[in-house]
Amino acid sequence: MSKKSESGSSRNRFSIQSILNFGGGQRGTVTSRSTQDDFTLDQASVQELKNGKLADRLKLLKSLVEKVEERRLEKTVIESLWLAIKDIAEQGQMDARHRVIGFLNALVSSHFDQLGPMRQTLFNYIKLCRPEDVEPCFALLTSLTQNGTYLYMLEEHIS
Numbered sequence: 001m002s003k004k005s006e007s008g009s010s011r012n013r014f015s016i017q018s019i020l021n022f023g024g025g026q027r028g029t030v031t032s033r034s035t036q037d038d039f040t041l042d043q044a045s046v047q048e049l050k051n052g053k054l055a056d057r058l059k060l061l062k063s064l065v066e067k068v069e070e071r072r073l074e075k076t077v078i079e080s081l082w083l084a085i086k087d088i089a090e091q092g093q094m095d096a097r098h099r100v101i102g103f104l105n106a107l108v109s110s111h112f113d114q115l116g117p118m119r120q121t122l123f124n125y126i127k128l129c130r131p132e133d134v135e136p137c138f139a140l141l142t143s144l145t146q147n148g149t150y151l152y153m154l155e156e157h158i159s
Helices: 002-019 043-051 054-070 075-091 094-110 118-127 131-144
Strands: none
Touching (some): 075 118
16 A cells, blocks of 8 residues: 555656646647746646645645746646636635635736736636635735736726
């Protein structure tokens, strides 16, 4: 039984490392530009983030915050990340939701100019905010509007 848990543990470590993969584009990778500073995320890694155990997913999100703040992402990577964590953001426990909202805040703050249609998705998510999530959702709203100075797409929803 210990051999089985050891192999599962090493598989999780490998998956975590593959999510934090940087560098040249391999077949099946999603990347924005071909520079050293770009973030590369392959589809298998996105699936691991989407389908892994909650504790592993939250640990990955914590690791990804720093990477997302330092590296450039393509719009499709941003959307893929959202789709991978959307279930936690909408139905997870409060601490898990707050971790996801914190990740989204870091994503919005560092990739504001690349959000595109994701801005609308995030505004819709904020509209459905639970009472216990008001503070982190307000921080996300502040980032989405750059402290209230950029109201594009928000105007349509508050009228």
